[in-house]
Structures are given as structure tokens and as C-alpha cells.
Amino acid sequence: MSDEGISGRTTIVDIAKRAGVSTSAVSYALNGKPGVSQRTRDRILQIASELEWVPDAAARTLSLSRTDTVGLVLARDARFLASEGFFMEFIAGVETELSKTNRAMLLQVVSDPERELATYRRWRSELRVDGVVLVDLRRDDPRVELVQRIGLPAVAVADPSLTNGLMTVWTDDATGARGSVRHLHEMGHRSIARISGSPHLAHVAIRDAAFIDECEARGVRPLVLGGDFSGPTAEQLTREVLSMQGAPYTAIVYDSGLTAVAGLTAARQLGVSVPDDLNIIGWDDSPICTVTNPPISVMSYDVVSYGETVGRVFTALLDGAEPAAHVGGVPTLHRRGSTWSEPRPPAG
Amino acid sequence: MSDEGISGRTTIVDIAKRAGVSTSAVSYALNGKPGVSQRTRDRILQIASELEWVPDAAARTLSLSRTDTVGLVLARDARFLASEGFFMEFIAGVETELSKTNRAMLLQVVSDPERELATYRRWRSELRVDGVVLVDLRRDDPRVELVQRIGLPAVAVADPSLTNGLMTVWTDDATGARGSVRHLHEMGHRSIARISGSPHLAHVAIRDAAFIDECEARGVRPLVLGGDFSGPTAEQLTREVLSMQGAPYTAIVYDSGLTAVAGLTAARQLGVSVPDDLNIIGWDDSPICTVTNPPISVMSYDVVSYGETVGRVFTALLDGAEPAAHVGGVPTLHRRGSTWSEPRPPAG
DNA sequence: GGCGCCTACTTAACCGCTTAAGTACCCGTT
DNA sequence: AACGGGTACTTAAGCGGTTAAGTAGGCGCC
Numbered sequence A, B: 001m002s003d004e005g006i007s008g009r010t011t012i013v014d015i016a017k018r019a020g021v022s023t024s025a026v027s028y029a030l031n032g033k034p035g036v037s038q039r040t041r042d043r044i045l046q047i048a049s050e051l052e053w054v055p056d057a058a059a060r061t062l063s064l065s066r067t068d069t070v071g072l073v074l075a076r077d078a079r080f081l082a083s084e085g086f087f088m089e090f091i092a093g094v095e096t097e098l099s100k101t102n103r104a105m106l107l108q109v110v111s112d113p114e115r116e117l118a119t120y121r122r123w124r125s126e127l128r129v130d131g132v133v134l135v136d137l138r139r140d141d142p143r144v145e146l147v148q149r150i151g152l153p154a155v156a157v158a159d160p161s162l163t164n165g166l167m168t169v170w171t172d173d174a175t176g177a178r179g180s181v182r183h184l185h186e187m188g189h190r191s192i193a194r195i196s197g198s199p200h201l202a203h204v205a206i207r208d209a210a211f212i213d214e215c216e217a218r219g220v221r222p223l224v225l226g227g228d229f230s231g232p233t234a235e236q237l238t239r240e241v242l243s244m245q246g247a248p249y250t251a252i253v254y255d256s257g258l259t260a261v262a263g264l265t266a267a268r269q270l271g272v273s274v275p276d277d278l279n280i281i282g283w284d285d286s287p288i289c290t291v292t293n294p295p296i297s298v299m300s301y302d303v304v305s306y307g308e309t310v311g312r313v314f315t316a317l318l319d320g321a322e323p324a325a326h327v328g329g330v331p332t333l334h335r336r337g338s339t340w341s342e343p344r345p346p347a348g
Numbered sequence C: 001g002g003c004g005c006c007t008a009c010t011t012a013a014c015c016g017c018t019t020a021a022g023t024a025c026c027c028g029t030t
Numbered sequence D: 001a002a003c004g005g006g007t008a009c010t011t012a013a014g015c016g017g018t019t020a021a022g023t024a025g026g027c028g029c030c
Helices: A012-019 A023-030 A038-050 A057-064 A086-101 A113-126 A142-149 A173-186 A202-218 A231-242 A257-269 A303-318 B012-019 B023-030 B038-050 B057-064 B086-101 B113-126 B142-149 B173-186 B202-218 B231-242 B257-269 B303-318
Strands: A069-075 A104-110 A131-134 A154-157 A167-171 A191-196 A221-226 A251-254 A279-283 A297-300 A325-329 A332-334 B069-075 B104-110 B131-134 B154-157 B167-171 B191-196 B221-226 B251-254 B279-283 B297-300 B325-329 B332-334
Touching: A012 A023, A012 A038, A023 A038, A057 B057, A069 A086, A069 A113, A086 A104, A086 A303, A086 B104, A104 A113, A104 B086, A113 A142, A131 A142, A131 A303, A154 A303, A167 A173, A167 A303, A173 A191, A173 A202, A173 A251, A173 A279, A173 A297, A173 A332, A191 A202, A191 A231, A202 A221, A221 A231, A231 A251, A231 A257, A251 A257, A257 A279, A303 A325, B012 B023, B012 B038, B023 B038, B069 B086, B069 B113, B086 B104, B086 B303, B104 B113, B113 B142, B131 B142, B131 B303, B154 B303, B167 B173, B167 B303, B173 B191, B173 B202, B173 B251, B173 B279, B173 B297, B173 B332, B191 B202, B191 B231, B202 B221, B221 B231, B231 B251, B231 B257, B251 B257, B257 B279, B303 B325
Parallel strands: A069 A104, A069 A131, A131 A154, A154 A167, A167 A325, A191 A221, A191 A251, A251 A279, A279 A297, B069 B104, B069 B131, B131 B154, B154 B167, B167 B325, B191 B221, B191 B251, B251 B279, B279 B297
Antiparallel strands: A104 B104, A297 A332, B297 B332
16 A cells, blocks of 8 residues: 555565665565575565565566467367367366466467468567467468477477477377277177268368278278268268168267267158167267257367366477477267167177 | 578667667657658658568567557356357457457456456556456456456446446347247247346346346246256256146247257157247357257347457547447347247137 | 685666657748 | 757667676685
8 A cells, every 4th residue: 555556566676675675686586596695585575475566577578588478379160160168178278287387378369371370470570479379280281380480389289290290289089089980889880970070170081081990990881971060061961871772870970069969950850769770979078968869979088188288288398398299188988878878789 | 581580580670770760760650650751751661561570569568558468367167158159259259359459369267256356466467468358247246346446447248237337348138038028929928938047147137037027018927947057957947847737838038059959858858849839049149059950049149249349349448438338239039940930829 | 814705785788669858950030 | 140940860768677797795715
């Protein structure tokens, strides 16, 4: 009450005056650097906390060239790319870790990839962030090349095969896809379809390949249809799968929760019973997978802890850690009502 | 290529050298202020663009006490409070407007309200943001008092009755709630239930009151059951409504898309046909409302443009506009398959 | 008892940009 | 010819921190 007020914010000058020392002594004390006696250090710390001093972010940035901020750009239609709620949980996880080192997150939602690149360039020039998190990578994604060229520290959230040596955190989608096939095969399925998301997204392509490979290894008849993460397309493709000639597909694996729900609806409209005649597996857990009848089994992992890993890795990167690929999660099957609960003999 | 490199970033000193003037002349020219001739101004601008100069954010903040950043804090369980995708669209809208004045958005996801308050205090002390956007207000929300006390500019996204004179943007939930009742009444419904979200959220209470009021004005028999925005609770409450004694409720209005889907599932399990025996209306549009069978009618408004309004109002606020309440959207009915498409004579 | 060496500070420069205050010069006046 | 008043700049100070370089005083040591 007494010292603040007029000037507004309290600075290290205020602390220095009170303590009767120079501002550099204050700075040394506050940052735990040598150059001040223990007595003086304690006194300065005491005064700082009395005055509720907090360092000015801009001043720090200016002299340290460090912003304590990490940037995240999301493409406008990200809500189609990831299942509902994914980003909320992901961001929550990232921040849990970042806040431990007092870092914040700058978020930008853009309408197209070109603007995303421009945003990185601008952030870099303005020195607004210490680095960025890259999500939703595509094959030969221009962002990877850009951040490397302009020297913007980055953590890529994608399969290591796409990140050209950047620091990366990934989920083992291939193992997840194989796991879904394995489970269905063990339950007796011999014909399994997969209705995937946008094929130009790298993780989709990875799931596709692993799916087919695992099916072939097990003598299962596979089918992959490329969709776009939207409900109507998933419904349409589901109808196609279910009305094909020949031995029917008894299970369909989707690439999100939303598309799985759409598939369930389509099946019901065709009079196909889930799970009796058809098993359905979605990807990424979300509340909507639990409010359907039957609730939908999904391949998923803990998104919050995935984000936490990204936050930790980011902190390490800024502390000088060498780029490496870290596993942030392995999708595993969460069984619910849309899949058989025990093996059935293969038909035919 | 020639001038950058060694030092790294290009500053106004570089421009000044090239132009053979002082840095102040450069600053005046760059900011369109008087004090330089047109010739010199043009030359400086030319050089600046050749050098691809971008102002350093921290330096600007330090001398102007302005960050060009707005903060947004979301409570960790926000994904339950708003329907899926709401925040992505909302934030996209806000940023569309903010980016016009070259402002960015700092995002923090916290686990509890206490941390949210702490975040505002810290941002204020560190001078990290010019102001904040407040969402998901409760009655007597402590955030309103806090931002006013510490003098942090804020735009509250909530009903004006809750914001104590802060700059606010709101959706007319009361009119929306009345609209849902009006439509159902005109279709012939005479007993309408409402399964609402968490009653301690202000907008929920407002919808509750308007719902009951409009029902009474029309001689409709109302019922309001308070839920929590979760699927299981919505299913449970739906079962309760449908198994009550006496004249049945022929329509249920929910407070989100997710809970409406849950209600649809519960109804189906009880053998109640939608829309024949029961009409269902959700709130806030989202993809999941379109992938059910039938797709679900919702009360909704354009969330992106809602966000845009918030962005515009925020810009105005920082430019000195007086606090006022602005309407950002009025929920209207989007008719889909879960409600009758034409009036039926009231039963009984 | 003069030397060097710590320790515990202070002084001053710097980060990149803004802006009040000063200065040099030109022009039109009386 | 001295003077007032623009115009077009420059100088210098300041925003709030950090940090290299300087300095004063105390201590041990030969």
C-alpha cells in the first residue's frame, strides 16, 4: 500500500532503494548468482516478496532474448482433423509442464497453411516465442523445412519419419493399428475394413499401411477406404462397405470418434446390428463414444499425458537437449459395447 | 543476404545506418509521425521493407507499455462446459479480428478457479497481456471483481446481469430458450421438459428461467431437471422424464449437443421413438448432432462470428471505448430430424 | 607493511524502440 | 540586418531488466 500506487508497477529499482543497494546487486540476488553476501541476498529476497515484485516479461525478453513463450498454430479446420476435445486436453497437458518453468503458450488459429508459415516467420522476427509446437504434419510438410531454415526451435508432434531430425514426440499409430487388427482377428473376424481420415495426413497413411500389413500377416481380408474425417463421408463409405458383394466385412475401424458414430448410424439404418453383425472401433476417445448405443470401442491413449510429454520435451529442447524422437503414447484398445466381448468362430 | 547474417535480427539501427539518419528519424517515419520529410520517409520505408524489418515485440512493449496480446484462461474441464469444438471456433473468430490490429492471443488452461485468478494477477504483474477475455461466468464470479480491482481490461462473455458494468458480449440465451418453447408449442407440444447443464453456470440459470416463464405464458406444462453437461447424467435424467407417471412429456430440450445425443440414446433404449413419440432439441451446433439417426435439431448461433464480435469489442476497449453490452448472437432453431416438421394436434 | 587476492559490492553499457527536448537551417518580415 | 517561426532533423533519456568491468575494503602472507 505504501510503496506502490503512484508509479504503478514495482521494479527492481524500488527494491534497490529499500535495500540501499544498487539494482545490479538486486538482480544478482534475485537470480541466485554470486556477487552478494548471504545476508544481503536474504534481505533483498525478503523485500522483493514484501513488495510482491514480479519481473517484467518484456524487459527480461529484451535483455535475455528469451520470451518464455511457446507458440502453437492450429489450422482453422483442426476440429475435423482431431477428434473433439483433443486439443483442449493436449494443450492442457502441454501447459501443465510448461508452467513448471513459468512458460506460457501463444495460440493462433489460422485459415490456411500459407498463413501458418507466415505466422512462424513473424513470430520469429518479432521474437515473440522461443519455439513452436508443430501438429498435424503432412508428408513433406513445408513447416519442417521452414523452422529449420529460420532456426526456430520446434517440437514436431508426428511420426519420426516425417520430421527430418527435428525434436519429435509421437504416438505409435502403426502399433495401434496392428493392435486393432490383432484384437479383431482373435475375436474371429476374417474380413476387416478401415474407413480412414484424410489420406494426405501422415498419421493416416501410417495407420493404413500398418493395417494392411497386419491383416495380410494374419490372413485377414482387408479393405481401406479413404475418407475425410467428416460424418457424411463416413456414413457414405460405411454404406458402401456394407452393401458390397461377397463375404461381408464383419468389422470396421474408423479414424476418429465422430466418424465411428456416423458409421454406427449408417449401419443401423441398413438394419445391420452392432455388435452382432458388425463390430466398430473408433480412434481417440471422446465423450460421444460413450453416449451411443452401443458405446463405441476405441483405440486411444492418454492425450493429457501426451501433451505433458510434449511440454517436457520442449523444456529440454530449450535447455539444449539434442533432438530425438520420444514416444508420447501408444494407442490401446478400450473395449466397449461395439465389439464382441468374446471370441466367435470365424464364419464360413 | 548482405546485411543480415552476423548480427541476426535487423533493427532500426540498421535502417538508420543505411539511410544515413538517426534512429529517431527512422522511428518517426515508421510510425507515420511528423518530423521527417516525405522524401526521407519514403526512403526509410523502402529500406525497411528491403531489409524485411519487423519490430521487436519486447522492445515495443517495454517502451509503450503495450503488449498487443490478449489473454484467455480456460478451466481444465471446459470441454464439458461448452460443446465440442466451441472453443476452436470461438478462438478462431476472436483471432480473425485481433489479427487485423496485429494482436495475438495468450492461452492458458488451468485446473481450478484459484489458479485462474492467480494467472490474471501474474499476467498483470508481468505485463504479459493488454487485457483478458472472461468466459463461462458464474453468479458472483470472483473474476469480475478481480479484474476490476487490479485494473486489467476485460471483455466478459456472459449475460450483462453478471458483469457489473464490464465490457460484455453476450448471446441472448433467454430469447433462445423462449424460441425453443415457442416452436415446440406451435408444433402442438403441451408438456415440455428441459434437462439443463450445471445450474451454477449463469447462462444455464437464465435459460431455465426463460424456459419456465415462456411455458407458463403459453399454458405449457414445464419440467426442469438440472444436470451437469455429462452424458451419463443426461441419460439418467432422460430415463426419469420418460418414465414419469401422468401425461407424458413429448419434447425435451437439452443444454448441449452431447447431452442431446445421450438423451436420444436413452429414449431409444426405452423404445421411445424420436421424433414420433418424443422431440429432442440440443444446444450449440456440432458435427455430432448431424451423425445420429435422426439428426438432432439444435438452438444455435454462429460461434465464429460470436468470437469475431468479441475480438472487435476488445479492440474497441483498448482504443478507449466505454464499457457496454454487445449482442454477439441470438440462438435460433436449426431444424433437423429430431423434431416434427409440421404441427400435430395436441394430444388429449 | 606492502603485496596480491578475495569478497561484495557499484558503475556503466546494453537489449530495441519511443519521444521530449534541443539545434541547425531556411524563409518571410519589418 | 536582426528576428520570429517553421521544418527537418539529432541528441539524449527512458522503459526494466542483465552483466561485464571496475573498485573499495578486509584478510592472509612472506
